[in-house]
Every structure is written in structure tokens, then in C-alpha cells.
Amino acid sequence: MENPSANNADIITITETKKILDVKMSMLNGSTFEQTMMNNASFKDVCITGLKITDANLSDLEIEGAQLGGAYIHNIGMPPEGHPAYDPAAKQRPLKFENCDLQGSTLSDCNLSDVSITNCNLSGMKINGIDVVELLKEYQQK
Numbered sequence: 001m002e003n004p005s006a007n008n009a010d011i012i013t014i015t016e017t018k019k020i021l022d023v024k025m026s027m028l029n030g031s032t033f034e035q036t037m038m039n040n041a042s043f044k045d046v047c048i049t050g051l052k053i054t055d056a057n058l059s060d061l062e063i064e065g066a067q068l069g070g071a072y073i074h075n076i077g078m079p080p081e082g083h084p085a086y087d088p089a090a091k092q093r094p095l096k097f098e099n100c101d102l103q104g105s106t107l108s109d110c111n112l113s114d115v116s117i118t119n120c121n122l123s124g125m126k127i128n129g130i131d132v133v134e135l136l137k138e139y140q141q142k
Helices: 132-141
Strands: none
Touching: none
């Protein structure tokens, strides 16, 4: 991340307060948000390359019209055993991907139980090295 002071930027510290920020046409490079509640926040026509979100509750997150090339999404789901927020009775709500270009993407070590794939181009898709289109053709011929 860039160092704001190196660019002659003002550093504003907001601590233990309730504010609504209306930010337009601004450069906030290098900003950090920790232990912050931003429910119902909205980002429109923004460039936030290199954004990193950790230890966050992003329930009901909606991302639309975004370029996610190179994104690395990992360790997603309910807090694991040993985490302070772990609840053995908690269940992850389903995620929904719609009209997404995921070609060339990789899913590894993911729980895909009860996943539904509908009206998708599966050409070249492999599961554990097995071509899915060929597998489906074999299944349909039986």
C-alpha cells in the first residue's frame, strides 16, 4: 500500500464515533478500516485494486459489474473450530453466482455438497482431472 504521508496527503483519524461519510471524487489510497461497522455502505464506480478484507462478516454482500481478474478468495465460511466466534450449530447460508465469467478459474479444497450448476458452459471443465462434458455424455448414454 502507498504511504499517504509520502504523497502529502492529510491523515484523518476517526475513532469511536458514529459518522456517515459521503465521499466523492476522492483518493483514499492506503486507508485502513479496523473494527469498523459499515452496514449498508455502497461503493459505486470505484477503483479499489489491491483491496484486502480479512476477518469480516460480508453476509448479503452483492458485487455487480465488477472486474475480479486475479482475485484470490479463500477461507470463506463459518469460523472454524478454535476461532472465538465458532458455533458448531451455525450453518453457512448458500452463495449465488449468476452470469459470471469464471473460465480458467480454480476451485480447490472446497465443500461443493448440494451445489447446483444450471445452464452453464462446461466445455473444458474438469473435476479431479475428469472432463465433465465427457462424463455427462457417458452418463446420458447409459
